[in-house]
Amino acid sequence: MGRTVIRADGVEEDTLEDKDGDTKVQVEESSDEDKIRFDTAGTERMIITDAGLVGIGTSSPISELDVAGKISITSENSTPSQPADGKGYLYTKSDGKLYWRSYDLSETDLTAGGSSGISHDGSTADGVLTYKDADEATVESNMTFDGNTLTVSGNVSSNYVAILDNDQSSAGHVLKLLTDGNGSGSRILEMEDGDGDVVFRARADGRFGFGPDGVSSMGAGTFVVGIDNSSHTADIAISQRLQHLGDSNTxxxxxxxxxxxxxxxxxxxxxxxxxxxxxxxxxxxxxxDVDFIIESPNETKALYLHAGNEVLHINHGESNFQTKIHNTNDLALTVNSTGVVLNDDGHATNDFRVESDNNDHMLFVDAGADKVGINDNDPISELSVAGKISITAESSTPSAPADGHGWLYTKSDGKIYWQSNDVSETDLTATGSGGSSSESNVTSTLTYDNAAFDLGTSTYTAKDTVISALAIAANKTITGVSFEIPAAWTLNSGTASGEMQIKIGDVWYKPQYYTESYGYISESGYWLKNHTTGIYGFVGSRQSSTSSGVAVTVKVKGVTNDTSNSGGYLTAGSIKITIYYT
Structure with a gap:
C-alpha cells in the first residue's frame, strides 16, 4: 500500500504534505488563520475552524459538524443503552432501518410512518433540537406539521418564503404534487391573494382557472381566464403561437x-x-384550393368562392336570398326572386352605362330623362341609336299586335316590313304608292274528299277551296306569291307525289322545287316540305285584280308514281301562303 514518509527536513511549522505537495495538512494557510485544513489530491476535504466547527465537503461549516454530502453508517448495531440527558444515538440495525434514541426519546424508527415525529423547539435559548413522542413539528412557529398538513409562513419583502432548488442540470425536476382524487372536487394547486380571492386553481379533472372569475367559472372549459381587473392589458399574453394539441400544423x-x-x-x-x-x-x-362560404339562415352558400373553378357565386343555391348594392343614391342594383333590377328606388341620378373598347356610352340609360341611348350619351327619345340598326333574323308575318303596338321585321325575301294594330303588313321597301301583302295559314281543315286521294289512279279531281282571307282588293297588281309548309303533309302509307296550285283570278300558280322546273313535287314519305328544303316560289306572271277584287282559290291533288301501292291519303299538314301586290 502507499505510504507517506516524513523526513526531518520535510516538516515546516504550518504544513504537513507529501512529496508532490497535493496531499497535506495545513494549520495556517494564511496569516494567523487559526484553522486546520485537510487536502488530498489537491482538493480540500475537511476543515476545523477557529470556532471548533468541523466541515466535511464544505469550507464554511455552520454547525459543530457540517457534512456537504451523504453520511454513511456502515456498521449494524443492537439497540444501545439510554444515553445521558442531552445526548442521543443515530444508528442502524440488522433490519436496515435508521433509528434514533435519546435520553428523552426511546428507540425510534426514523424510516417508519405513524405518529412519531421530530421537532425543533425554538423556545430554547440556543435553538437546540429536541425530540419527543408527538405528531407535531414546529420550527420557530413559521413551519408547522400536524401529521397531515404542512404550513410554511414568513414575513419577508422582495424575497420568497419558500425556494425549492434542484441543481441537477439534466432532468432536474423540482416539484411534484400528487392526489388520489381525479374529479372536480380535488384541488391539486391553489393560489390566494391578500383579499382572500383565489387567483389560480388547478383541479384533478384537468381544468385550470385564472383570476377570481375564471376560478368561479371553471365548468365553462378546460382553460378558463377571468381576471377581475379593468387595468390589466390582457387576460392571456402569448409570445407567438397557440397550437392545437397533437396537430402541429394547426x-x-x-x-x-x-x-x-x-x-x-x-x-x-x-x-x-x-x-x-x-x-x-x-x-x-x-x-x-380553399373554398370560401358565407351562409344565411335559408341559404348554405349565400356567398361562395369556388377556389378550384376560380368562380365567385352569390346565392349559389338559388334560394330567396337577395343581393343589393347601394350607393349614395339609394339602391343601385337588386337581385331577388323577381329578377335583376337596376336603380330599384328609381333615383334620377342612377344612370346605367356600359362601355366598350372605344365607346364609353355603348349602352346608356338616362335615369333622369327616362331615355335609352345606344352609342349616344344624350338620347333625345325613348330609344336613340347613333349608328346603324340591323335585323339579323328572318321572320314570318306575325299576328296583328294590340292597339298602340307594332312590329318591324324582315322576311325570307329580304324586305323590311311594318305591321300594327291599325296597319296591315306593309313592305317598307316597295316603290310607288306603297305595297302590302295578305297571308293566311291553311291547315288540315281544308275541305277535300278523302276518297279522292286514292293513289291507285293517276289523277283525281280535288275540290277547290276558296280562302276569303286571301282576297285581294280591287285594282291591285299581284307581284308574287310565296309558299311555306310549316308542318309537312304526311300520308298514311306508301310513297306519293303531289301537286299544289293557287288560283288568283283566272291564273293558277304552281310551286317550284329545286329538282324540277315546276309542278309535281316528289318526296318519300312526305307530300310537301318546308320551303327551306327547296320550295322557293311560284311560276306565274304578273296580273291585276278586277275592279271588284278577286278571291284566292287553293287546289291540291295527288298522283302516284308507285303502282305497287294500292292506295293512300293525306293525313295532316299546313300551308302558309303570302300574296304580294301593289
Whole structure:
C-alpha cells in the first residue's frame, strides 16, 4: 500500500504534505488563520475552524459538524443503552432501518410512518433540537406539521418564503404534487391573494382557472381566464403561437408585431396585418384550393368562392336570398326572386352605362330623362341609336299586335316590313304608292274528299277551296306569291307525289322545287316540305285584280308514281301562303 514518509527536513511549522505537495495538512494557510485544513489530491476535504466547527465537503461549516454530502453508517448495531440527558444515538440495525434514541426519546424508527415525529423547539435559548413522542413539528412557529398538513409562513419583502432548488442540470425536476382524487372536487394547486380571492386553481379533472372569475367559472372549459381587473392589458399574453394539441400544423400565430395568422392543416386560412402603409385582411394567402362560404339562415352558400373553378357565386343555391348594392343614391342594383333590377328606388341620378373598347356610352340609360341611348350619351327619345340598326333574323308575318303596338321585321325575301294594330303588313321597301301583302295559314281543315286521294289512279279531281282571307282588293297588281309548309303533309302509307296550285283570278300558280322546273313535287314519305328544303316560289306572271277584287282559290291533288301501292291519303299538314301586290 502507499505510504507517506516524513523526513526531518520535510516538516515546516504550518504544513504537513507529501512529496508532490497535493496531499497535506495545513494549520495556517494564511496569516494567523487559526484553522486546520485537510487536502488530498489537491482538493480540500475537511476543515476545523477557529470556532471548533468541523466541515466535511464544505469550507464554511455552520454547525459543530457540517457534512456537504451523504453520511454513511456502515456498521449494524443492537439497540444501545439510554444515553445521558442531552445526548442521543443515530444508528442502524440488522433490519436496515435508521433509528434514533435519546435520553428523552426511546428507540425510534426514523424510516417508519405513524405518529412519531421530530421537532425543533425554538423556545430554547440556543435553538437546540429536541425530540419527543408527538405528531407535531414546529420550527420557530413559521413551519408547522400536524401529521397531515404542512404550513410554511414568513414575513419577508422582495424575497420568497419558500425556494425549492434542484441543481441537477439534466432532468432536474423540482416539484411534484400528487392526489388520489381525479374529479372536480380535488384541488391539486391553489393560489390566494391578500383579499382572500383565489387567483389560480388547478383541479384533478384537468381544468385550470385564472383570476377570481375564471376560478368561479371553471365548468365553462378546460382553460378558463377571468381576471377581475379593468387595468390589466390582457387576460392571456402569448409570445407567438397557440397550437392545437397533437396537430402541429394547426395553430393561432402571431408571426410578427401587428400580425395575426390562423393556419389550419398547414394552410394560411386568415392573415391580418396592420402596418403604416396599408392594413389588410387576407383569406387563403397562400392561394391554396380553399373554398370560401358565407351562409344565411335559408341559404348554405349565400356567398361562395369556388377556389378550384376560380368562380365567385352569390346565392349559389338559388334560394330567396337577395343581393343589393347601394350607393349614395339609394339602391343601385337588386337581385331577388323577381329578377335583376337596376336603380330599384328609381333615383334620377342612377344612370346605367356600359362601355366598350372605344365607346364609353355603348349602352346608356338616362335615369333622369327616362331615355335609352345606344352609342349616344344624350338620347333625345325613348330609344336613340347613333349608328346603324340591323335585323339579323328572318321572320314570318306575325299576328296583328294590340292597339298602340307594332312590329318591324324582315322576311325570307329580304324586305323590311311594318305591321300594327291599325296597319296591315306593309313592305317598307316597295316603290310607288306603297305595297302590302295578305297571308293566311291553311291547315288540315281544308275541305277535300278523302276518297279522292286514292293513289291507285293517276289523277283525281280535288275540290277547290276558296280562302276569303286571301282576297285581294280591287285594282291591285299581284307581284308574287310565296309558299311555306310549316308542318309537312304526311300520308298514311306508301310513297306519293303531289301537286299544289293557287288560283288568283283566272291564273293558277304552281310551286317550284329545286329538282324540277315546276309542278309535281316528289318526296318519300312526305307530300310537301318546308320551303327551306327547296320550295322557293311560284311560276306565274304578273296580273291585276278586277275592279271588284278577286278571291284566292287553293287546289291540291295527288298522283302516284308507285303502282305497287294500292292506295293512300293525306293525313295532316299546313300551308302558309303570302300574296304580294301593289
Amino acid at each position: 395553430y393561432l400565430d402571431f408571426p410578427a408585431a401587428d400580425q395575426v395568422q390562423i393556419v389550419v392543416g398547414g394552410v394560411d386560412m386568415l392573415h391580418i396585418t396592420e402596418d403604416d402603409s396599408q392594413d389588410k385582411i387576407v383569406f387563403n394567402e397562400g392561394g391554396a
